[in-house]
Amino acid sequence: MDERSAKIVSITPVGEETVAIELETPDGMVAKPGQFFLIRATVEGEEFARHYTMSSPDAEETFELTVGIDPEGDFSPWLASREPGDLLSITGPFGRIFYDGEPDSAILAGGPGIGAGLGVAERAHRDGGQTTLIARCEPDDLPHERRLATLASSDVPVFICRDERSIASAVSAVMAERPDTQWFVFGFRPFASLARDAIVDAGGVGDDAKIESYG
Ligand SMILES: Cc1cc2nc3c(=O)[nH]c(=O)nc-3n(C[C@H](O)[C@H](O)[C@H](O)COP(=O)(O)OP(=O)(O)OC[C@H]3O[C@@H](n4cnc5c(N)ncnc54)[C@H](O)[C@@H]3O)c2cc1C
CATH class of the missing domain: 2.40.30.10 (Translation factors)
Known part of the structure; x- marks a missing residue:
């Protein structure tokens, strides 16, 4: 290229x-x-x-x-x-990890990965799809706070998680309602691995998730 x-x-x-x-x-x-x-x-x-x-x-x-x-x-x-x-x-x-018009998606995004997560969620919502964004951030720093608030105000569920436990409960809540949702994950390796575990623990198939690890 x-x-x-x-x-x-x-x-x-x-x-x-x-x-x-x-x-x-x-x-x-x-x-x-x-x-x-x-x-x-x-x-x-x-x-x-x-x-x-x-x-x-x-x-x-x-x-x-x-x-x-x-x-x-x-x-x-x-x-x-x-x-x-x-x-x-x-x-x-x-990259093969991209939004491909999925009608039902859920995104786990950590740190700067919240940007990519927003891009996917905003596009899915604009296309009329059902989507949810789970954003993991540090206690004193929420990247893209304004865009997250705008997305939430347009009726897209947005979970802001400060720890592992709240990620697990947000993933379980999504899986309970939409077990066939397409999961996306964006973030550095420790977050990507934690997110995959949360999907598997909630009954999802880790290999079906679209995971982009930032290394
Ligand atoms: C597919 C993919 C997508 C990505 N997308 C994004 C994105 O959208 N946004 C984003 O912010 N990042 C993204 N990244 C990560 C990005 O490419 C960089 O790795 C990141 O910006 C850090 O680069 P850097 O040069 O600033 O840090 P680096 O110089 O690579 O250092 C990273 C850390 O390692 C430490 N370090 C470096 N060398 C050593 C050494 N020899 N010994 C000990 N410690 C060392 C540094 O102190 C630093 O804390 C992505 C990565 C991949 C693979």
Whole structure:
């Protein structure tokens, strides 16, 4: 797949250590919520490449990436400090974990994965599907708080979970009503593994869940 340039339209803080980066969609690029991109850049003379997942419901004119800033990280602090008008070298989209028009979906999303979870939930809701978003966040930081509130106010069930127990009970509540729902999971490995366990413990099939682990 070809590498191309995408111009940054805006960078908005959406949490304590999280930014949403809106990019102009390059000509001819088609992407689905949940797919990810490879971004390459030279930072202080060293080349880096990192993956970021689309967090908007579509990529018609622009698309969004949600970046969790790891203050110790080599790349995310650099990426988050770009400015509107800057160009990013991107390749993609990649990935088989994406919203594919499922009429009934439930999403477990942790940390910056809440962005991707929102992209899928907003698209599913817009398409007339039934969907639920379970967001796991730290006690003092809820990425994309406003978008979560907007989604909840449009009658999509949104669970905000601060610990493992509340995730398990939210997953059980969804499974009790919609055992055949398509599960999606977005987040770093410890969260992805915890989410899979919660689905299995509630009677779901782990291998049927669409899980994107951020490593
Ligand atoms: C498919 C996929 C999708 C992804 N989507 C997203 C997304 O949508 N949003 C998002 O925020 N992230 C996403 N990620 C993660 C992202 O690609 C980066 O890994 C993340 O931004 C951290 O990169 P970094 O360069 O800032 O940190 P890194 O430099 O990679 O470091 C990460 C941590 O490891 C520590 N570390 C690094 N090197 C060492 C070492 N040698 N010894 C000890 N500790 C070390 C650092 O101190 C830091 O705390 C995704 C990953 C994958 C695989």
